[in-house]
Amino acid sequence: MNAPGTPPAPVLETKMPKVGTTIFTVMSALAAERGAVNLGQGFPDFDCDPRLVDAVADAMRAGHNQYPPMAGVPALRRAIADKVTRLYGRRYDADTEITVTAGATQAIFTAILALVRPGDEVIVIEPSYDSYIPNIELTGGVAVRVPMTAAFRVDWDGVEAAVTSRTRAILVNSPHNPSGQTMSDEDMRRLESIAVDRGLFVISDEVYEHMVFDGEPHRSACGYPALAERTFVVSSFGKTYHVTGWKVAYCAAPAALSAEFRKVHQFNVFTVNTPVQHGLAAYMADPAPYLELGAFYQRKRDLFRAGLEHTRFRLYPGQGTYFQMVDYTAISDLPEAEFAKWLTAEIGVAAIPLSAFYAEPVEHGIVRFCFAKKDETLRLALERLARL
Numbered sequence: 539m540n541a542p543g544t545p546p547a548p549v550l551e552t553k554m555p556k557v558g559t560t561i562f563t564v565m566s567a568l569a570a571e572r573g574a575v576n577l578g579q580g581f582p583d584f585d586c587d588p589r590l591v592d593a594v595a596d597a598m599r600a601g602h603n604q605y606p607p608m609a610g611v612p613a614l615r616r617a618i619a620d621k622v623t624r625l626y627g628r629r630y631d632a633d634t635e636i637t638v639t640a641g642a643t644q645a646i647f648t649a650i651l652a653l654v655r656p657g658d659e660v661i662v663i664e665p666s667y668d669s670y671i672p673n674i675e676l677t678g679g680v681a682v683r684v685p686m687t688a689a690f691r692v693d694w695d696g697v698e699a700a701v702t703s704r705t706r707a708i709l710v711n712s713p714h715n716p717s718g719q720t721m722s723d724e725d726m727r728r729l730e731s732i733a734v735d736r737g738l739f740v741i742s743d744e745v746y747e748h749m750v751f752d753g754e755p756h757r758s759a760c761g762y763p764a765l766a767e768r769t770f771v772v773s774s775f776g777k778t779y780h781v782t783g784w785k786v787a788y789c790a791a792p793a794a795l796s797a798e799f800r801k802v803h804q805f806n807v808f809t810v811n812t813p814v815q816h817g818l819a820a821y822m823a824d825p826a827p828y829l830e831l832g833a834f835y836q837r838k839r840d841l842f843r844a845g846l847e848h849t850r851f852r853l854y855p856g857q858g859t860y861f862q863m864v865d866y867t868a869i870s871d872l873p874e875a876e877f878a879k880w881l882t883a884e885i886g887v888a889a890i891p892l893s894a895f896y897a898e899p900v901e902h903g904i905v906r907f908c909f910a911k912k913d914e915t916l917r918l919a920l921e922r923l924a925r926l
Contacts, residue, residue, distance in 0.1 A: 557672060561894040565878060569888035575919040577907040578878075578888040580715070580861065584912050586780040587827060594817030606812045608804050610638025610788070613819035618788050621822065626761040634793040637800055638815060640807045641785035642745045642774040646709075647673045648806060649741045649770040649789060652798040654679035658706035663692055665895030667715055667743065679706070683897060690717040690854065690863075694728045701732070707739040708732070712757070713746040713858025716895050716906040720750055720857040726757045730765035739795075740765065745774035745787070748831040750858040751839060760790065767792055770799065775818055778828050780910075784814055835860050835909075838916065842909040845920030860910035863892065867903035869926050878905050886922045 562579050569576040576583075609615065615632040623629045630636055639645035646669065654660060656678030662670050664683045671681040682705070684696045697708065710729060712721035721729075733740050742759040750756045759769040771790045776782040789799055821827070839856050846853055852865035870877050874891030882888040889905035909916060 553676065554672060556897075560668065561875060561878075561891060562668075565882060565888050565890060568879060568882045572883050572886065574882045574886045574888045575915060575922065576888045577909070577911065577919055578882075578890045580908045580910065581782045582780045582910040583915055584780065587821075590779055590781070590817060590821045593820040594813050596820070597813035597816035600816075602813050602816045604812060606809055606815055608809050609633075609800060610636065610810065611812070611815040611819060614638055614815045614822075615788075617819050617822040618790070621825070621828070622758075622760055622790060624825070625756075626758045628760045628763070628766055630760075630790050631793065635791060635796050637789045637791075637796060637803060638810050639772075639787045639789055639803065640810050641776065642743065642772050642787040643669050644785075644807060645770075645772040645787050645789045646670070646741060646743060648799055648802045649772070649791075650674055650679070650709075651677055651802045651806070652795075653707050653739055653741075653770075655706070657704060659702060659704045660706060661697055661700050661708045663697070663710060664897070664900075665716055665892060666709075667711060668895060670709055671897050674709075680704070681897065685900075686717070690714070690719050692721070692725055692729075694725070694732070698732055701736050701738070705736065705738060707741060709741045709743070710759075711743040713744075713749060715746065715859055716861050716890070716892060717854065717863055718856035718859045718861050720754065721757050723757055726759070726762050726765065729759075730762050733768055734764050738768070740769040742769050742771045744771055745777045746859040747773055748778050748828045749835045749860060750832050751836040751856070754857065756858070768795075770795060778831060779818075779821070784811070786810055786814055786818065838909045838911070838913070841913060842907070842916050842920070845916070846923065849923050849926045851923075851926070854904075860908055862907045862909055863904050864907065865902070865904050871903075873901055874903065874905060877903075881905070885925060887919045 565578040615636040618636050619630045619632040650673045654677040659680045659682045660674045661682050664685050674681045682700050684700050687693050747756045759765050759771050774787040850868040854863040856862050874893045878889050878891045889907050892902050892904040893899055
């Protein structure tokens with residue numbers, strides 16, 4: 539309240555009228571309040587490899603504590619370029635085509651800021667990670683939403699039909715959050731064909747690239763030459779090395795695209811944590827941690843799915859990521875957000891409603907669990923879910 543005689547406080551007109559407290563925040567707070575097992579937000583409850591912590595600490599002690607180069611520590615950019623070549627066959631120039639970012643969300647937003655002009659359209663596949671559409675709208679762009687099929691595959695005919703003279707880019711995500719689906723070779727070739735034929739750019743969110751199961755490879759945009767020439771590829775150290783709180787990722791893109799990306803990057807974060815970059819560069823000398831990540835999470839997926847088979851949930855296929863979607867309509871007819879709150883408060887397990895991944899309310903009777911947890915955490919959650 540203002541003191542008598544003082545002018546009223548200024549009113550800030552919101553740029554984001556549709557945005558309030560996210561369901562992720564709500565569910566985590568409710569889980570903490572009720573002592574629920576939090577399988578909602580997507581982060582591990584176990585720690586990273588102590589060798590990685592030691593590598594970062596060693597970098598601090600060695601004096602790597604001041605600003606690094608804007609595009610990232612050269613040794614880390616070289617390690618990223620080597621990894622991409624080893625896995626996908628494309629050689630990115632570490633000096634001009636790899637940029638280290640303050641997390642993948644910043645990388646995606648930076649790519650959008652570099653690409654999208656007021657009035658430009660960006661095709662987004664729904665359900666989608668919740669930052670995509672607000673990022674597009676903050677640039678003055680228009681998000682054109684194309685729903686996935688009933689089996690949560692990309693509807694490429696729908697994507698092609700959504701392209702107009704104003705379309706600037708397509709934003710894709712594989713492995714896909716929240717569905718756990720992965721792009722097939724046919725999917726990637728269809729994306730490449732549409733992008734090339736219609737002269738579009740692509741932002742490819744590949745933060746779960748190392749979490750692909752059942753012997754299948756990750757199909758990166760890096761591995762499709764004509765597609766790679768017009769794509770910003772984003773990946774995440776936080777997801778790969780169980781350090782989501784460090785917020786370090788990277789963007790790989792051809793030099794002309796990276797030059798525009800870096801123009802934005804230098805003015806929204808400038809640079810990224812120096813000792814963490816040096817530590818990651820040293821740690822990446824051993825490829826085993828990321829090469830073995832798929833098997834690590836497949837074991838957790840299999841443990842979790844085996845336990846859920848004794849419930850009335852209907853499980854969707856999980857080809858990648860550390861998420862599992864389930865249909866709960868045999869258990870309840872509550873809307874998704876209300877069911878998630880009930881599950882947290884009454885059963886003691888937190889989940890995220892699928893509706894949180896849509897710009898407009900859509901109800902499927904589905905929630906998403908995260909199985910990036912200790913085995914004992916998953917077993918406790920399964921004990922509680924067995925009541926259903």
